[in-house]
Amino acid sequence: MAHFEIKDLSFSYALGSGKKALDHINLEIEQGEYITVCGKSGSGKTTLLKHLKSVLTPHGVTEGKIYFEGKLLKDITLRDQSAKIGYVMQNPDNQIVTDKVWHELAFGLESLGMDQKTIRLRVAEMASYFGIQGWFHKNVSELSGGQKQLLNLASIMAMQPTVLILDEPTSQLDPIAATDFLNTVRKINLELGTTIIITEHRLEDIFHASDRVVVMEKGRIICDDNPHAVGEYLKETKNEMFAAMPSPVQIYYGVENNLKCPLTVREGRNWLSEVFSGNNPVHTAIDEKEQRGENIGVPAISIKKVWFRYEKTGQDILKGVDFYVSRGEFFAIVGGNGTGKSTTLKAICNICKPYRGQILIDGKRVEKYKSFELFKGNLAMLPQDPQSIFVKQTVGEDLAEMMDKDCADKETKIAEIAKICDIEELLESHPYDLSGGEQQRAALAKVLLTEPKILLLDEPTKGLDNFFKLKLAEVLKTLKSKGVTILMVSHDVEFCAKYVDKVGMFFDGGLITVNTPNKFFSRNSFYTTAANRMSRHLFENAINNEDVIKLCQMNL
Amino acid sequence: MQVKNKDNFSSYNPILNFFFFVCAIGLGMFFMHPAFLVCSFVLSLLYYVTIEGLKGFKFFVLMVPLILLLALINPLFNTAGTHILFIYFGRAYTLEGLLYGVAIAFMFVSILNWFASYNAVMTSDKFIYIFGKFLPSISLVLTMILRLVPNFQRKASQIGTARMCIGKAGENTEKKEKIENGMTVLSGLATWALEGGIITADSMRSRGYGSGKRTNFAIYRFDSRDLVLLIVMIGLVAGICVCGFMGGAAVIYTPVLEITFNIYTIIGSVMYFCLLAIPSVINIMEEIIWRILRSRI
Numbered sequence: 071m072a073h074f075e076i077k078d079l080s081f082s083y084a085l086g087s088g089k090k091a092l093d094h095i096n097l098e099i100e101q102g103e104y105i106t107v108c109g110k111s112g113s114g115k116t117t118l119l120k121h122l123k124s125v126l127t128p129h130g131v132t133e134g135k136i137y138f139e140g141k142l143l144k145d146i147t148l149r150d151q152s153a154k155i156g157y158v159m160q161n162p163d164n165q166i167v168t169d170k171v172w173h174e175l176a177f178g179l180e181s182l183g184m185d186q187k188t189i190r191l192r193v194a195e196m197a198s199y200f201g202i203q204g205w206f207h208k209n210v211s212e213l214s215g216g217q218k219q220l221l222n223l224a225s226i227m228a229m230q231p232t233v234l235i236l237d238e239p240t241s242q243l244d245p246i247a248a249t250d251f252l253n254t255v256r257k258i259n260l261e262l263g264t265t266i267i268i269t270e271h272r273l274e275d276i277f278h279a280s281d282r283v284v285v286m287e288k289g290r291i292i293c294d295d296n297p298h299a300v301g302e303y304l305k306e307t308k309n310e311m312f313a314a315m316p317s318p319v320q321i322y323y324g325v326e327n328n329l330k331c332p333l334t335v336r337e338g339r340n341w342l343s344e345v346f347s348g349n350n351p352v353h354t355a356i357d358e359k360e361q362r363g364e365n366i367g368v369p370a371i372s373i374k375k376v377w378f379r380y381e382k383t384g385q386d387i388l389k390g391v392d393f394y395v396s397r398g399e400f401f402a403i404v405g406g407n408g409t410g411k412s413t414t415l416k417a418i419c420n421i422c423k424p425y426r427g428q429i430l431i432d433g434k435r436v437e438k439y440k441s442f443e444l445f446k447g448n449l450a451m452l453p454q455d456p457q458s459i460f461v462k463q464t465v466g467e468d469l470a471e472m473m474d475k476d477c478a479d480k481e482t483k484i485a486e487i488a489k490i491c492d493i494e495e496l497l498e499s500h501p502y503d504l505s506g507g508e509q510q511r512a513a514l515a516k517v518l519l520t521e522p523k524i525l526l527l528d529e530p531t532k533g534l535d536n537f538f539k540l541k542l543a544e545v546l547k548t549l550k551s552k553g554v555t556i557l558m559v560s561h562d563v564e565f566c567a568k569y570v571d572k573v574g575m576f577f578d579g580g581l582i583t584v585n586t587p588n589k590f591f592s593r594n595s596f597y598t599t600a601a602n603r604m605s606r607h608l609f610e611n612a613i614n615n616e617d618v619i620k621l622c623q624m625n626l
Numbered sequence: 627m628q629v630k631n632k633d634n635f636s637s638y639n640p641i642l643n644f645f646f647f648v649c650a651i652g653l654g655m656f657f658m659h660p661a662f663l664v665c666s667f668v669l670s671l672l673y674y675v676t677i678e679g680l681k682g683f684k685f686f687v688l689m690v691p692l693i694l695l696l697a698l699i700n701p702l703f704n705t706a707g708t709h710i711l712f713i714y715f716g717r718a719y720t721l722e723g724l725l726y727g728v729a730i731a732f733m734f735v736s737i738l739n740w741f742a743s744y745n746a747v748m749t750s751d752k753f754i755y756i757f758g759k760f761l762p763s764i765s766l767v768l769t770m771i772l773r774l775v776p777n778f779q780r781k782a783s784q785i786g787t788a789r790m791c792i793g794k795a796g797e798n799t800e801k802k803e804k805i806e807n808g809m810t811v812l813s814g815l816a817t818w819a820l821e822g823g824i825i826t827a828d829s830m831r832s833r834g835y836g837s838g839k840r841t842n843f844a845i846y847r848f849d850s851r852d853l854v855l856l857i858v859m860i861g862l863v864a865g866i867c868v869c870g871f872m873g874g875a876a877v878i879y880t881p882v883l884e885i886t887f888n889i890y891t892i893i894g895s896v897m898y899f900c901l902l903a904i905p906s907v908i909n910i911m912e913e914i915i916w917r918i919l920r921s922r923i
Contacts, residue, residue, distance in 0.1 A: 125831040152834030164825035168766075169773040170751055176843035178833035189843040211776045226833065419791050445793030453788040458781065461789075461814030471810075472792070502821045520792050 071140050073233060073265050074099040074122060079134035081117060091117045093289040095134070101232070102263045104256075106276055108314060109286035110537055111505040115269040118286070119237050122267070123155045124148070139232075153182060156231035160238045160533075162218035171208050172197075174221055178229045192228045200224040200254065214407070216247025223254065233265040234258065240272060241506060241533035244407050244561045249275055271535035274316040274600060278333035285311055298331050314536040317564075317600035317615050324619035326626070338604035342622075346608065351625040355610040356617050368433040369394035370524050370555040371418060376427035378410075378417055387413045388424065389579035395524075395572075400546065400556045402566040402587075404597070405576030411559040412454065414576070415526050418557070419451055420444065431524065450522035454529050456513035460501035465493065465512045468501060472519035483519070491515040491545055507538030514545065525549065527558040531565050543569050567591050567599045567613045588613060633677040633747060634912040635905035639852040640752035642859070647744045649863050650902055654736050659875040660885065661895040663732045669902040670739035676909040677746050685742065693731040700727025706880040726879035743905075755844045762842050770826075774819075781818055785811050855904070862901040869894025 074097070081092040091114050099105055107115050120126045121136060124144055136143040138155070159165050168174045175196055179189045197206050200220055205213065213221065219239060226234070236255065240248035252275045259266045270276055277283065283300040285293040293303045304312040305323045312320070318338030322331045327345050332338040371394060378388040387410045395401045403411050416422040418429055420436045429436045431449060439448075453459060462468040469487070473480045488494045491511045496504060504512060510530060517525070531539050539562075546556060546569065560566055566573050567587045574584040575597070583590070591598040592611035602613045605621075612618045636643065654666045675682035700723055701707075707720025750772055758765030789795045795807050830836075869875065874890025 123832060126828055147837070148831075149834060149837040152832065152837055157832045159825060159829065161822075161825055163777070164822040165829040166773070167826060167830055168769045170769075172845050173751070173769065173843070177830075177835075180841050180843050181830075181834035181837060183839045183841050185841065186843060189841070190845075193843070210773060211780075222829075229833065416787070421787055421790065441790070442793060445791060449791075450793070451788075451791035453784065453791070455784065457818060458784040458788040458814075459792070461785070461810045461817075471794075502817065517792055526791075 072098045072137070073101045073103070073139060074267075075137040076121075077135045077137070079118075079121065079132070079136060081121065081128075081130055081132050083128065083130040090289050091130070092121070095289075095291055097284065097291065097294065099233075099265060099267065102259070102265055103281045104259050104266045104276075104279060105268070105282050105284060106273070106280040107267065107269045107284045107286060108271075108273060108311065109269075110310065111507060111535060113286040114289040115286055116237055117289075119157075119235050119267065119269060122233075122235055123157050124151055126157060149182060152178065153229045154232050156226035156229065156234045158219075158222055158226060158234070158236045158239045160241050162215050162222060162242055165222045166210050166218060169210055171202065171210060171213070171221060172206050174210060175202070175225045175228055178225055182229065192230075196224045196228040199227075214247070216243050216250060219243060219247075219251055220254065223251070227258065227264075231264065233267065236266070236268040236270075238269050238271065238533075240270065244532075245272075245563075246406070248272055252276055271314065271533075273314055277316050277319075278337075285309075287311070297333055301331055301333075310537065313540065318604060320615045321601065321604070321618050321622075324615070325622040332604075335600050335604045338600075339607065342605055342608060342618075345622065346625070351608055351621065353621055353624045354608065356612060356621060367397065369430075370397045370399070370432060371395040371557060372430040372433070373414070373418070374428045374430070376414075376417060376424045376429060378413060378422055378424040380422075386579055388417065390427070391417075391580055392427075393574060393581045393584055395555055395557050397555055398550065398553050400550055400558070400569065400571045402558045402560055402570040402573050403576050403581070404560060404563065404566055404573060409576045410579045411576050412528055415451060415528055415557070415559055418526060419449065445520060447521045447523065449524045449526070450517045450520045451526040452514055452517045452528060452530060454532065456509045457502070459513045459516055460509075463500060464498055465501055465504070465515075466497035468512070469497070469516055469519060472516055487515045487518050490518070490548055492541055506533040507535065507541070510534060510538070510542065511545065514542075518549070522554065524555045524557070527556065527560075529560055529562075530558060531560060531562040539565055563591070563597065564599050564614075567602075633905075633909060635673075635908045636677075636747050638855060638908075639846050639848050640748070640755050641848070642852055642856055643747050643752060644756055645856070645859060646905065647740060647748065649859070650740050651737055651744075653863075653866065653898070653901075654733065654740060657870070657875050657898070658729050658733065658879070659877045659891070659895070660729065661891060662875055662898055663729055663736070665895060665899045665902055666736040667732045667739075669899070669906060670736045670743070673902075673906045673909075674739050674743050676906050677743060685739075689735050689738070693728075693735055696731035696734060697724065697727040700724065700730060704880060708882055720880070722880045722883050725883065729879065752846075755842075755846055758842045758844070762840055765842065766840075777822075778815065778819070782811065782815055785814050785818075859901065859904065862897050865897045866894055866901065869897065 076095050076097040079092055079095040080090055082090050095118060107118065109115050117128065120128055125148060138146060166174055167177050172193060175193045176189050179192055197203050200223070202221070202224060205217065210218070234255070240251050243251060255266060255268065256279050258264050268276060277297050280297055282294060283297050284291055285300060285304065293300050295303065301315055301319045301323070304315065316333065318332040318334065318341070321338065322341065325345065329341055329344055332341040373391050373393055376388050376391045377386060379386045391414055403414065405411055413422055417424055418436065423437070431439065431444070436444070460468050462471060469484045470480065473483065488497060491514055493508065493512050493515055496508055496512060501509060501512060514530070530542060534542065543565070550556060558570065570587055572584055573587050573590040574581045576582070588611050591602055591613040592606070599613050601615045601618050605612045605618045609618065609621050612621055650670070657663065657666070671682070671686055674685065678685070701719045704723045704726060705718045705720060707718070707722030709721035710718045711721055711724070712719050754765045754768055786795065789807070789811065869890040872890045873886060874888060874894040876886040878884040
């Protein structure tokens with residue numbers, strides 16, 4: 071008996087064009103399987119997952135049937151569904167109900183009306199299994215994003231569900247916390263036999279671990295097979311989703327060979343060795359991109375030995391940060407959480423005022439600027455959470471808010487920016503109804519309306535899938551070609567390797583090293599791209615998938 | 627130097643913590659007899675110092691001028707009394723009035739001390755634990771609000787920062803614009819809160835909220851030591867009340883000073899002392915036990 075059985079499920083939203091959000095879905099999920107559902111945003115992944123739990127099912131017209139453990143899902147009581155079907159959502163913050171960690175763990179069990187003794191045991195068990203003892207008594211507000219999401223998972227696991235549904239659980243987390251979280255999910259699947267149904271844009275971490283990958287497009291399932299077969303299918307049909315595949319898969323299909331497709335870096339490394347089967351490749355390095363003439367005039371941003379801490383008795387967050395960004399350059403700062411990257415951006419905006427050192431914008435000290443001089447047509451920052459920039463009912467209104475009331479060519483300017491950011495069709499929508507990637511671009515559009523010469527970006531690729539990253543990269547390229555200086559803080563190694571001019575590594579309150587991405591990533595062994603990690607034993611400085619493919623083709 | 631000491635009384639069941647403070651504050655406001663006042667004042671201070679360490683002393687130092695002020699001011703309003711110290715503008719400044727002022731000052735400061743300790747000991751979750759038993763839904767709402775407030779503050783500052791960085795707020799705006807800007811931030815905040823509320827509601831229902839009768843889980847246990855202490859406390863409170871009822875704590879300051887002193891006064895104040903000393907004794911005992919244990923190593 072299948073654990074979940076979806077038979078001919080179709081669905082269209084109550085308010086909408088009558089377009090089918092789900093179109094004749096047939097899917098069978100066995101007990102203990104690890105299923106990855108992928109697809110572009112808007113392909114119906116979330117809608118599908120929400121149908122697997124009655125209380126979450128959106129309003130609209132549903133046809134077809136869903137069976138859970140042999141019974142019709144809608145005939146199963148709320149109580150049973152709550153206990154047996156666990157559902158983890160995207161946003162770590164809003165899922166949490168109570169103010170204490172221990173209380174949150176108990177919340178579901180309280181709702182099921184269990185007695186003190188049982189709850190005490192279950193809570194203790196979960197806290198130990200997930201390693202929560204250390205922060206068991208803490209307030210929820212003191213936790214990091216990764217801890218919050220782990221707490222959400224633990225509080226659901228406390229109800230001992232037989233199936234765990236996760237809807238992009240790591241989109242708000244940094245890569246290290248995300249990998250940790252996904253490993254925990256994997257561990258639950260292996261050790262407890264819990265069925266896992268997950269949607270995720272970070273396919274690198276889960277693709278190889280999945281028993282089956284389900285690819286969705288426009289509300290339909292276009293492919294449902296093991297990871298190898300899915301990779302092949304997407305390549306053959308030249309599907310856009312191929313861009314979301316992990317690096318080893320993409321490289322494999324870029325090089326002619328008849329070996330088995332690698333899914334992980336380790337397999338990719340062995341595969342590459344086998345491709346060359348003992349012969350050392352002749353060409354081992356790619357030519358670096360032409361460096362543009364450096365140090366023309368005054369740097370756009372120049373930070374000189376800046377020290378900062380939030381409180382007088384607190385710890386130093388910035389400890390002598392010292393670097394500059396030339397005009398028209400795309401500069402990226404990478405590094406772990408809490409090292410002071412975002413604080414640096416805030417210092418440049420004069421929100422955090424350093425107690426020692428200087429920050430110069432176009433050669434003038436930042437505190438000498440008046441606020442309207444600095445932020446109109448000069449400097450602008452896109453915040454980490456794009457939602458905090460929206461304050462109106464539609465995207466269009468939000469953009470209009472940025473213009474002076476008596477501005478003559480208001481409409482044309484907005485239209486122009488909307489075109490650059492590819493949000494022309496979204497102007498009538500409510501900002502909160504957009505997907506993560508759309509929100510990011512709408513927020514960017516709003517920021518761009520200040521016509522900045524210097525643009526600061528705080529983790530712009532967080533929560534974006536690969537298509538949206540491509541689109542974002544296009545937008546940034548357009549801006550760069552117009553002479554805009556871009557300073558980006560990011561965790562996204564792959565994105566930095568591909569698009570930026572210079573990368574700096576932030577650690578312990580200071581910028582350790584600055585270099586071109588090519589030199590920077592090819593010299594790191596851990597903090598580098600998957601493509602580099604799988605090819606470094608053969609090639610000197612291949613950091614992108616394209617680099618590796620190109621070098622392979624040159625040698626074969 | 628240890629700034630904040632560990633409070634062992636807090637590790638008892640919250641019901642005991644709460645019961646103690648209700649008694650200490652309730653009785654403290656009732657008794658004006660000097661013997662009782664001294665007990666309350668000394669022990670409230672002692673307890674506050676055992677939990678807050680150095681900060682407790684600083685608090686006391688700040689209290690001294692307040693005590694003096696309260697004591698000296700009272701005779702200005704209360705001129706009744708037989709012993710006139712001096713006369714100003716035709717009004718009498720009496721000894722009885724002054725003594726009454728001293729008594730009021732000491733009572734006031736002891737109550738302040740108890741409240742300060744109450745704040746340190748009775749955290750929000752303890753309060754909710756106690757009242758959640760009677761009002762489960764209200765206690766859940768309370769917990770959610772407690773989470774909401776810091777969330778709102780954080781988000782408001784995020785929106786503020788985000789707007790500043792796109793030139794929509796700053797020091798060079800007019801008053802009207804500032805108000806407008808504030809309203810915009812508020813409306814953005816409201817939208818964000820509603821949106822978050824929908825997800826929270828989903829998350830609650832998805833975890834079975836409303837699927838049946840709810841229980842209330844608490845990490846606090848009610849051990850035998852809690853029971854013993856509770857019985858002792860109830861016994862002492864009953865004894866004190868009886869003594870008070872029998873007139874052991876009767877005192878009149880004005881117009882003629884009359885301080886009762888009989889067997890009930892002695893029994894009552896001793897019991898009062900014992901009751902109020904409970905948390906401090908628990909803390910000090912624990913400290914001594916640790917010293918001994920450590921010295922054996």
